[in-house]
Amino acid sequence: MTKCAFLGLGVMGYHMAGHLDVAVDELRVWNRSPEKRDAWGKTHRGIVSSSIQGAVAGAGYVVMCVGDDNDVYSVFDQVMEYIGPGSIIIDHTTTSEKCAKYCYDTALKNSCGFIDAPISGGETGAINGTLTAMCGGDEEVFSRSLAVISHYCKSISLMGGSGSGQLTKMVNQICIAGVLQGLAEGVYFAQKADLDIEKVIKAIGKGAAQSWQMDNRALTMDKGEYNFGFAVDHMRKDLDIVLKTSQKLNISLSVVEMVDEFYAELQRSGGGRLDTSSLLKRLK
Numbered sequence: 001m002t003k004c005a006f007l008g009l010g011v012m013g014y015h016m017a018g019h020l021d022v023a024v025d026e027l028r029v030w031n032r033s034p035e036k037r038d039a040w041g042k043t044h045r046g047i048v049s050s051s052i053q054g055a056v057a058g059a060g061y062v063v064m065c066v067g068d069d070n071d072v073y074s075v076f077d078q079v080m081e082y083i084g085p086g087s088i089i090i091d092h093t094t095t096s097e098k099c100a101k102y103c104y105d106t107a108l109k110n111s112c113g114f115i116d117a118p119i120s121g122g123e124t125g126a127i128n129g130t131l132t133a134m135c136g137g138d139e140e141v142f143s144r145s146l147a148v149i150s151h152y153c154k155s156i157s158l159m160g161g162s163g164s165g166q167l168t169k170m171v172n173q174i175c176i177a178g179v180l181q182g183l184a185e186g187v188y189f190a191q192k193a194d195l196d197i198e199k200v201i202k203a204i205g206k207g208a209a210q211s212w213q214m215d216n217r218a219l220t221m222d223k224g225e226y227n228f229g230f231a232v233d234h235m236r237k238d239l240d241i242v243l244k245t246s247q248k249l250n251i252s253l254s255v256v257e258m259v260d261e262f263y264a265e266l267q268r269s270g271g272g273r274l275d276t277s278s279l280l281k282r283l284k
Contacts, residue, residue: 001223002060003028004148007052007075008093009036011230012119013065013128016092019152020063021046030055052078059083061148065119068237069099076103085111090145092133094118094173096241097163100136104162113141116162117149118169122230124216130154134172136164170245173238176276177259184279187221197222217277226260229275236263236272 004024006017009031017040021027031037034050041048049055056062056079066075072093079089089107091100091114100116107114114137121131132155135142142158150155159168186209190200201218204210221228237274239260246253265282266274274281 003058004061004063005030005049005055005059006046006063006065007031007055007079008065008067009033009040010065010067010090011123012126012131013038015129016065016131016152017065017130018044018045020148023151024148028055028059040119053082057082060087061145062087062089063092064089066156069095072103076106080106080110080112083112086113086214088113088115088141088145090115090117090148092117092119094169094238094241095166097166098246100166101162104137113138113144114162115142115145116165117145117156118165119153120169120172122216122227126152133157134159134165134168135175136160136162136166136168139266166241167245169238170242174232174244174253174256177235177239178255179211179282180217180276180279181255181259181262183211183213183218184221184277184283187218187280188283191222213277220275221277221280224281226271226274226278226281229277230275232263232266232276232278233272235276236267238259242265 003026004020006020006027006029007030009017020042028049029040029046030049030052031107034218037048062079062083064075066072072091072095091103104114115135117133117135119131119133125131129152131153133149133153135158146156159165190197205214239256242256262279262282266278271278
């Protein structure tokens with residue numbers, strides 16, 4: 001495969017770049033924090049770049065996995081300065097639809113392709129290469145992007161035109177918010193009723209109450225273990241995008257608004273870096 005670049009070695013990107021590293025002929029990585037990129041370079045064969053230019057110059061594929069809209073605007077505009085016509089940019093960052101469409105339009109004007117491809121599956125999915133990607137963009141560009149995305153995602157879907165991936169990710173976060181609050185209250189109820197949580201999960205985990213969150217978070221919630229996974233700070237960023245978009249659509253998302261405020265409480269108490277399953281903490 002042609003030369004690839006991966007920009008952003010955070011909780012998810014660190015492992016995603018690792019999967020890509022063993023699959024492509026040449027991978028160059030960049031991260032704003034030198035500590036992260038240097039640590040990655042010590043355990044992988046890919047080339048660590050100290051600048052975005054060094055990472056993306058000559059790349060046929062550029063993968064981004066950064067923080068938020070502002071990060072994407074900043075990194076993307078630099079990428080466009082140094083890549084050539086025909087290159088494809090794949091953005092795994094969760095952003096607004098507006099941000100995705102800006103990147104798509106700008107790439108198109110420069111004879112490049114752009115796919116908004118937010119992901120779900122958490123750090124565990126990134127480590128195991130079993131993430132889900134929800135994509136927006138042109139079908140031909142999407143088809144070419146599969147050669148990259150398939151190395152760390154087990155489910156990859158084209159949802160429609162530019163921005164459709166981000167809108168689908170918003171649906172994902174809406175559903176997760178409700179499921180996590182319900183699971184937190186369920187575990188809390190079981191604890192107060194002196195039930196054996198492990199037995200409870202075995203009993204109900206194969207029925208209608210089953211979810212990824214129940215399978216992967218119920219037992220750690222019971223133990224009060226939250227120092228891993230998808231951080232509250234990140235979830236609040238995602239829910240802010242959801243709520244702003246819901247206002248534009250003139251719809252009310254009462255459960256999301258409630259859970260967002262619960263996460264705000266956790267942030268105010270210093271829990272911004274805890275896993276999203278830490279909703280249970282505020283009940284105690």
